[in-house]
Amino acid sequence: MAGRTSFFYFFNVKYKRIMANKYEPTIGLEIHVELKTKTKMFCSCLNDPLEKEANKNICPICTAQPGSLPVINEEAIHSVIKAGLALNCKIAEKTWFERKNYFYPDLPKGYQITQFESPLCFEGKLDGIKIRRIHLEEDTGRLMHKNLPAGRQGGYSLVDFNRAGMPLMELVTEPDIHFAEQAKNFAQELQLIFKYLGISDADMEKGQMRVEANISLNMGTKVEVKNLNSFRSVEKAIEYEIKRQQEILEEDGKIEHETRGWDDAKQETFSQRTKETSDDYRYFPEPDLPPLDIKPELIKKLAAEIPELPQVRRKRFEKEYKLPALSVDILVNFKYLADFFEHTVSELNAWLKSGKIKTDIDRLIVLSANYIITEFPKFIFENREIKITPENFAELIYLIFIGEISSSGAQEALKEMFKTGADPSQIIESRNLKQVSNRDDLDKIAEQTIKNNPQPVEDYKQGKETALQFLVGQAMRETKGKANPEVVAKILRDILTK
Numbered sequence: 001m002a003g004r005t006s007f008f009y010f011f012n013v014k015y016k017r018i019m020a021n022k023y024e025p026t027i028g029l030e031i032h033v034e035l036k037t038k039t040k041m042f043c044s045c046l047n048d049p050l051e052k053e054a055n056k057n058i059c060p061i062c063t064a065q066p067g068s069l070p071v072i073n074e075e076a077i078h079s080v081i082k083a084g085l086a087l088n089c090k091i092a093e094k095t096w097f098e099r100k101n102y103f104y105p106d107l108p109k110g111y112q113i114t115q116f117e118s119p120l121c122f123e124g125k126l127d128g129i130k131i132r133r134i135h136l137e138e139d140t141g142r143l144m145h146k147n148l149p150a151g152r153q154g155g156y157s158l159v160d161f162n163r164a165g166m167p168l169m170e171l172v173t174e175p176d177i178h179f180a181e182q183a184k185n186f187a188q189e190l191q192l193i194f195k196y197l198g199i200s201d202a203d204m205e206k207g208q209m210r211v212e213a214n215i216s217l218n219m220g221t222k223v224e225v226k227n228l229n230s231f232r233s234v235e236k237a238i239e240y241e242i243k244r245q246q247e248i249l250e251e252d253g254k255i256e257h258e259t260r261g262w263d264d265a266k267q268e269t270f271s272q273r274t275k276e277t278s279d280d281y282r283y284f285p286e287p288d289l290p291p292l293d294i295k296p297e298l299i300k301k302l303a304a305e306i307p308e309l310p311q312v313r314r315k316r317f318e319k320e321y322k323l324p325a326l327s328v329d330i331l332v333n334f335k336y337l338a339d340f341f342e343h344t345v346s347e348l349n350a351w352l353k354s355g356k357i358k359t360d361i362d363r364l365i366v367l368s369a370n371y372i373i374t375e376f377p378k379f380i381f382e383n384r385e386i387k388i389t390p391e392n393f394a395e396l397i398y399l400i401f402i403g404e405i406s407s408s409g410a411q412e413a414l415k416e417m418f419k420t421g422a423d424p425s426q427i428i429e430s431r432n433l434k435q436v437s438n439r440d441d442l443d444k445i446a447e448q449t450i451k452n453n454p455q456p457v458e459d460y461k462q463g464k465e466t467a468l469q470f471l472v473g474q475a476m477r478e479t480k481g482k483a484n485p486e487v488v489a490k491i492l493r494d495i496l497t498k
């Protein structure tokens with residue numbers, strides 16, 4: 001799973017390298033992430049990636065009116081430092097911004113304010129992959145092209161500057177990656193870390209995280225692949241590119257130094273532009289912004305704000321809750337689920353301590369984890385806003401555990417709890433979901449079932465074991481799922497083998 005550094009992980013790296021020994025792939029990633037700050041990078045316009053109305057969040061600064069001056073957004077600086085600390089980077093003591101000069105209609109100033117010589121963070125590491133640098137820059141606007149059918153005049157392009165000047169973090173890895181899945185896992189783990197840090201939602205489908213992959217074979221000419229807007233396309237595009245380059249080399253061809261795009265429909269890369277000469281952006285220090293000194297006190301303060309990160313959390317979950325690795329991965333990879341799970345556990349622990357419940361807490365913990373993993377994703381997917389509280393969920397788990405409610409009853413109760421946030425004992429009461437475990441009542445149910453189903457009874461007596469399952473099913477149906485199936489089975493067996 002993502003981010004796991006185990007023997008098998010490295011074995012896998014080695015193995016895939018040996019398999020591809022003739023053409024060893026080398027991959028380096030460049031990843032842009034839109035930061036979730038309140039305002040834009042150099043002005044006080046709202047940083048709202050969901051704004052639908054074009055050119056709503058703009059001002060003289062982010063549209064480059066003459067005489068306007070940028071001001072550095074401190075929150076963005078703090079976010080990048082946190083990312084750097086989480087990724088084991090060094091943090092620059094002195095840092096500044098540069099102008100990267102080029103013309104494009106989505107770039108109102110004719111240059112982008114970015115960092116070139118002094119990235120905020122550098123020399124980091126994640127999952128054995130070195131991170132060269134993480135720096136801060138501003139995003140561009142967005143172009144919309146209205147193309148008319150071939151041969152017709154009058155097409156046009158519109159530009160929306162809402163995105164212009166949004167804070168953008170760029171992370172560059174060393175070429176340390178050797179196969180497609182490793183690149184995908186790395187990008188996924190990065191996304192998770194940014195979510196845990198709360199600095200970005202990093203949703204690839206929404207363009208909040210954009211991955212570019214550089215791929216070469218045997219350290220030869222590298223090709224850059226752009227517009228990868230899902231983790232799946234990161235993996236597929238790299239696989240495709242390795243194969244494409246391999247086929248060229250096998251026929252003694254030459255790899256073109258170029259930028260390629262990814263066609264998701266065709267599942268192939270295509271040439272966008274060749275790079276005969278390297279671009280000259282004429283970087284120079286941004287004269288309108290002061291250089292920054294990053295003080296050790298600031299770094300200390302930001303480090304203290306970093307929450308427990310996924311890798312540490314996975315290890316702790318395995319140890320503390322004795323859950324299998326797969327369950328841990330699912331929980332930790334969906335922060336909401338992991339947080340909910342931990343709230344539930346602390347609730348159960350509090351009850352245990354206060355004497356409200358007396359039971360084996362480890363089994364309650366496993367039961368909670370299993371219910372969260374199997375039941376929550378469906379509801380989250382359907383309802384979006386879910387109203388269930390960990391307190392009520394803990395109570396439901398306890399009621400399942402002591403047999404007050406059957407698993408089918410629990411499903412029904414959960415559904416209601418997600419929608420209304422109601423208390424499980426109230427739901428059990430109002431919907432009459434209480435499981436019948438009382439011996440006298442179940443005896444009656446069993447006898448009724450035997451009376452109503454003479455043929456299956458006969459089959460069971462003849463040794464057909466599955467007939468008993470059928471009878472239990474009938475008993476459950478007659479009681480609308482409220483009979484405790486294990487007890488019913490036992491009673492039926494007792495009566496029929498007497």
Ligand code: ADP
Nearest residue numbers: 026027028029030173174175214215216219222
């Ligand atoms: P350039 O100067 O051509 O932009 P850089 O050295 O700045 O190249 O690296 C840009 C990106 O390309 C980085 O993510 C880096 O890891 C990756 N990269 C560098 N060399 C290679 C290579 N031989 N194969 C694949 N990726 C590479």
Ligand code: ZN
Nearest residue numbers: 043045059062
């Ligand atoms: Zn603005």
Ligand code: MG
Nearest residue numbers: 030172214278
């Ligand atoms: Mg470069």
